[in-house]
Amino acid sequence: MLARREMTDYIIRVENLVKRFGELVAVDDISFNVVRGEIFGFLGPNGAGKTTTINILCTLSKPTSGRATIDGLDVVRQQSQVRRSIGLVFQDPSLDERLSGLQNLRFHALVYSVPASVREQRIEQLLRMVELWDKRNSQVRTYSGGMKRRLELARGLLHHPKVLFLDEPTLGLDPQTRNRMWEYILELQQREETTIFLTTHYMDEAEKADRIAIIDYGKLVAIDTPEGLKKIVGKDIISVKTDDNDRAAEEIRLRYQIEARRDGDELIFEVANGEEFLPTFIKEFGTKILSVSLHRPSLDDAFLKLTGREIRQEEVSDEFKAMVRQHGRRMRR
Amino acid sequence: MNHLRGVYTIWYRDILRFWHDKMRMIGSITFPLLFLFVFGSGLSARMGVLGPGIDFTQFIFPGIIGMTVLMSSFMAGVSVVWDREFGFLKEVLVAPISRASVAVGKTLGAATVALLQGMLILLFAPLIGISLSAWTVLALVPLMLLLAASLGSLGILLATRIRSMEAFQAVMQMLMFPMVFLSGAFFPLEGLPAWMNILVKINPATYGIAPIRQVILGTAPGASYSINLLGHTMSLWDNIIVLAAFGIIMVVLAMWSFGNQE
Numbered sequence: 001m002l003a004r005r006e007m008t009d010y011i012i013r014v015e016n017l018v019k020r021f022g023e024l025v026a027v028d029d030i031s032f033n034v035v036r037g038e039i040f041g042f043l044g045p046n047g048a049g050k051t052t053t054i055n056i057l058c059t060l061s062k063p064t065s066g067r068a069t070i071d072g073l074d075v076v077r078q079q080s081q082v083r084r085s086i087g088l089v090f091q092d093p094s095l096d097e098r099l100s101g102l103q104n105l106r107f108h109a110l111v112y113s114v115p116a117s118v119r120e121q122r123i124e125q126l127l128r129m130v131e132l133w134d135k136r137n138s139q140v141r142t143y144s145g146g147m148k149r150r151l152e153l154a155r156g157l158l159h160h161p162k163v164l165f166l167d168e169p170t171l172g173l174d175p176q177t178r179n180r181m182w183e184y185i186l187e188l189q190q191r192e193e194t195t196i197f198l199t200t201h202y203m204d205e206a207e208k209a210d211r212i213a214i215i216d217y218g219k220l221v222a223i224d225t226p227e228g229l230k231k232i233v234g235k236d237i238i239s240v241k242t243d244d245n246d247r248a249a250e251e252i253r254l255r256y257q258i259e260a261r262r263d264g265d266e267l268i269f270e271v272a273n274g275e276e277f278l279p280t281f282i283k284e285f286g287t288k289i290l291s292v293s294l295h296r297p298s299l300d301d302a303f304l305k306l307t308g309r310e311i312r313q314e315e316v317s318d319e320f321k322a323m324v325r326q327h328g329r330r331m332r333r
Numbered sequence: 334m335n336h337l338r339g340v341y342t343i344w345y346r347d348i349l350r351f352w353h354d355k356m357r358m359i360g361s362i363t364f365p366l367l368f369l370f371v372f373g374s375g376l377s378a379r380m381g382v383l384g385p386g387i388d389f390t391q392f393i394f395p396g397i398i399g400m401t402v403l404m405s406s407f408m409a410g411v412s413v414v415w416d417r418e419f420g421f422l423k424e425v426l427v428a429p430i431s432r433a434s435v436a437v438g439k440t441l442g443a444a445t446v447a448l449l450q451g452m453l454i455l456l457f458a459p460l461i462g463i464s465l466s467a468w469t470v471l472a473l474v475p476l477m478l479l480l481a482a483s484l485g486s487l488g489i490l491l492a493t494r495i496r497s498m499e500a501f502q503a504v505m506q507m508l509m510f511p512m513v514f515l516s517g518a519f520f521p522l523e524g525l526p527a528w529m530n531i532l533v534k535i536n537p538a539t540y541g542i543a544p545i546r547q548v549i550l551g552t553a554p555g556a557s558y559s560i561n562l563l564g565h566t567m568s569l570w571d572n573i574i575v576l577a578a579f580g581i582i583m584v585v586l587a588m589w590s591f592g593n594q595e
Contacts, residue, residue, distance in 0.1 A: 059427065060423075060427055083427060084429040088427060090420070092420050094420035095421060096416075096424075097419060097421075098350050098353055099349060099353070103349060107345075108428075110342045111342050111428040111429070111430055112429060139353070
């Protein structure tokens with residue numbers, strides 16, 4: 001027991017996971033671990049294997065080979081127990097629109113055997129947290145998109161899961177609702193020590209993760225903290241505009257031994273620590289500065305460098321897809 | 334225990350939904366009632382007597398009950414396709430209850446709703462001159478449930494394999510109306526053309542409607558509504574056994590098929 005304490009406490013273990021659909025290898029031999037209590041970001045372009053991996057971890061799909069455990073339970077052989085230990089918020093709604101918010105939660109509580117003694121109290125607490133208590137008796141089809149997602153979040157938490165899977169939890173929500181969602185999620189993660197497994201296309205959301213794995217073409221291309229991933233890209237970038245760029249470039253070369261390159265009417269150069277560099281640079285610089293800006297490598301840059309694709313393009317097409325799905329639902333070709 | 338809870342929860346949700354949707358209840362019995370009163374009244378005089386003291390309206394009454402139960406339960410599959418379309422099926426599939434218990438819960442939910450609708454039609458018996466004893470009504474309950482569970486699980490079995498709403502509805506129409514029309518609900522099964530005779534005899538609904546009629550109208554030997562299968566006149570229990578055998582196969586297939594969905 002003591003020996004185990006000293007080792008890192010992993011709640012999710014994935015070993016050599018492979019999923020094939022005929023010729024297509026959707027998940028190609030990936031292995032990673034998720035630490036108990038952390039927020040784990042799982043990013044990748046569309047079709048990279050994110051959803052397939054999540055479906056395997058949630059017991060909705062069986063791996064071709066390899067193995068995965070959640071809290072020591074095998075996702076293939078101990079399905080029922082795994083299902084009891086996880087909560088899910090899917091990117092597509094999965095509520096019964098004809099039942100009220102309250103009835104949806106009661107259904108969930110019954111199915112997950114939440115003890116009757118705490119059921120009603122817990123439901124009330126969660127509905128208040130996501131600010132749906134006043135609407136509890138209205139049918140879900142009268143809810144807005146944001147309200148539905150909040151109800152799903154409340155439902156995902158109802159049985160106190162050890163791991164909460166959030167698959168694009170805020171896709172298509174307005175910024176205000178997104179912020180509220182995140183307040184709930186972070187509050188919960190701290191209070192209940194719930195592990196959160198997150199996929200998202202929003203880089204500001206990914207920043208909240210303790211560690212991020214990036215998957216591309218079914219393979220794991222990186223796994224690190226957000227800061228660590230940014231370091232892959234390189235140094236901070238400074239763009240400066242002066243009244244005499246030739247003189248400025250010369251001065252930068254002499255003073256800092258850095259070769260600045262010209263981009264339109266700006267000079268661009270890289271430094272290791274931009275935030276500390278800038279104040280002294282502005283104070284000491286001899287040529288007159290018209291404007292200056294600092295660009296720190298973002299997760300976007302890291303994502304672009306690792307996958308060769310911009311995540312934002314994906315986001316747009318994803319929202320478009322969601323829109324088409326919504327509108328096309330009742331009138332497919 | 335775990336299985337029972339799953340069955341109960343799924344059943345309970347179906348009942349709750351049905352309760353929310355009372356218009357559906359009224360809508361679902363309008364069609365059978367139209368059949369009963371319009372067809373019955375219109376044709377009764379011309380058809381004459383179809384059994385000892387039984388006119389046409391009285392003859393089709395058990396058939397109408399069977400049709401109501403059959404159509405209502407068979408459509409249970411729609412709710413599975415619907416749940417898939419609207420995402421709720423995912424919540425069910427990822428829940429810690431066995432898939433088999435979901436299939437059973439769905440079947441029982443459909444059977445309960447169908448039974449309620451069948452009972453509503455029964456209320457009209459006095460209007461067409463059929464008197465039912467409490468005993469008769471009690472005997473009809475398990476018969477309606479058996480018919481509903483058998484056809485309900487067939488609907489659910491189909492729903493696990495057919496993904497789109499449009500295709501599912503097309504298949505439903507293709508199966509449901511032949512099943513109703515070729516079941517002996519509206520005419521005696523005697524002296525039929527050979528091709529029709531074969532279709533009637535392989536139609537499971539035939540064995541669901543016959544016992545309902547036998548209970549409501551009595552089992553006088555040689556009555557024009559008894560079924561003759563391979564030279565053997567089917568008794569009440571013979572019919573029940575055939576239907577139950579079909580029902581058990583369907584429930585098992587539905588349970589198996591539900592468990593195999595991804």
